[in-house]
Amino acid sequence: GSRWTFQATRMNGVIGSWILKPDQMQVINPLLILAFIPIFETGIYPLFAKCNLLIRPLQRMGVGGILAAVAFILSAIVELQLEPTYAVLPGSGQAQLRIFNAYNCPMDLMLNSETSGTVNGLSKLDLLDLRVSGTALYNANITPSQDCVDVTPPGSLFDFQVVEGQAKSVFITREGNEPVLKNISGYDTIEKSDDGYPMIRVFYNVLTGNELKFNQDGGSKNFNYDLNPESYQTEYIAEPASFTVMLGNNSLGQVNLQLGGVYTYILNEETATTTAKLITVTSPNTMHMLWLIPQYVIMTMGEVMFSITGLEFAFTQAPVSMKSVLQSGWLLTVAFGNLxxxxxxxxxxxxxQANEFFLFAGLMLLDMALFCWMAMKYKYVETPEEDNAGANLPLEAPKNKSRNGSTSQPLNSEDKGRNGVENKSFNRDE
Incomplete structure (x- = not known):
């Protein structure tokens, strides 16, 4: 349940103007259970019974367990489709560096006197596989391309430090006529947010203090942030929507923030012009959340066939004195499963996560193979029918006269054991 809810946070829940929340997907399971119980009892089971299938409780439980395994296989397939949209995180012995260029022209970059690449205008260069053990100090040299007008090459190198297992960003912006490389403090948050909402940060270089506004198009979700010329970054979580960006009273265009996306908005204000662009760091969620419904449906079918039938089986097959104990033991298995x-x-x-789902499916199939083998050897305890043998007996048996003329009802051996021994000297007429 929790794994599938987390999976839903990595999916797109937009349905028209309404956003389906990941937690709301959990409601599908109880609703389907309420719907499937009468459907199975009045439709599915009788239909299969005509083919002599799913008659015994253990047969239904075995099929239910297999359906649960199929549901996990489906969830693994969905996860494989989601993984390309996940953030690429640095592993052991690795660090990541992202260089953002606020100029509207390319910049050539050299790290530690080695050519690392070209950062296109209003774009970024990703170096996702830097070999680092502990920490490493880098010096960068920036060379403006021929397309950069009125830009003087910087007269010095820029130093910054990267740390093993962390992602870091630097920001190329303008100071006078020279490009400078600003070291962004802290480390990057490149993973998707826990609730699936988009995350955005702003790298900016402004001349004066101003207010950056994100006004939702046709809505009321507006975000206002003060930009300090002494600083150059800010970050926050926003709601998914299309926004018009305003710097003071000047419009900078529109941006579309989608569920699961991690964005960087670069802004460079100059006397004559202001450049800005939204750059995607981690891809937004592209697969719709409704693709989770098939695995919920199949898992619910498995629950109805396994859990409900199992509770009935444990109650009807247990001795009278052990019925409550068997019910408690059945519920205890849920705790062991969660463990x-x-x-x-x-x-x-x-x-x-896909491999983990495949593991759960494999364990379930292995368990069901053992379960079906044991079920083949199980002998059911037939529930005795109500004893109606005495219902057809006459209310009064034929009477025989004794030697003294009295009548008595013949006693069989069982009756004698219950009613005592006949006293032949007793006379009813006296």
Whole structure:
């Protein structure tokens, strides 16, 4: 459940003007259970019974467990489709560097006297596989391209430090006629937000203090932020929408913030002109959240066939004195199942969530194979029908006269055990 909810935070829940929240997907399961119980009892089971299938409880439970495994396979397939939109994180012995260019012309970059690439205008250069052990100091040399007008090459190098396992950004902007490389403090947040909302940060170089406004087009979700000329960055989480960006009273165009996206908005204000552009750091969610419905449907079918049938099986097959104990034991298995999930999740056997889903599916199929083998050898305890044998007996049995003329009802051996021994000397007429 929690794994699938987390999966939903990496998906697009926009339906028209309404946004489907990841937590709301959990409502599907109980609603489907309420709908499937009568459907299975009045439709599915009788239909299969005509083909002599799904008659016994253990048969239904086995099929239900297999359906649960299929649901996990579907969730793994969905996860494989989502992984290309996930952030690329630095691993052990690695660091990441992103160079943002606020100029509207390319800049050539050299790190530690080695050519690293060209940063296009209003764009970024990603260096995602820097080999670092602990920390490393880099010096950068910026060379404006021939397309850069009235830009003087800087007279010095720029130093910054990268740390193993972290992502860092630097920002090329203008000071006078020279480009400068500003070192962004802290480390980058490149992972998607926990709630799936877009995250945006602004790298800016403004001449005077001003207000940056994000006004939602046709809506009321507006965000205003004060820009300080002594600083050059700010970041926040916004709601998904299309916004018109205003710097003071000047419009800088429109930006579209989508669910799951991580963005950097670069802004460079000059006397004659202001340049700005939204750059995507981590791709937004592209797969729609409704693609989770098939796995929810199949898992709910498995729950109806396994859990509900299992509770009924545990009650009807248990001795009278053990029915409550068996019901408690059945519920205890849920706790053990949650414990297994916690152990696997905390152990982090896999980097990919899809592999974890495949593991759950494999464990479920293995468990169902063992379950079906045991079910084939199980002998059901037939519930005895109500004893109606005495219902057809006459109310009064034929009477026999004794030697003294009295009548008595013949007693069989069982009756004698219950009613005592006949006293032949007793006379009813006396």
């Amino acid at each position: 297994v999930v916690i152990i696997i999740a905390e152990a982090k056997f896999f980097d990919s």
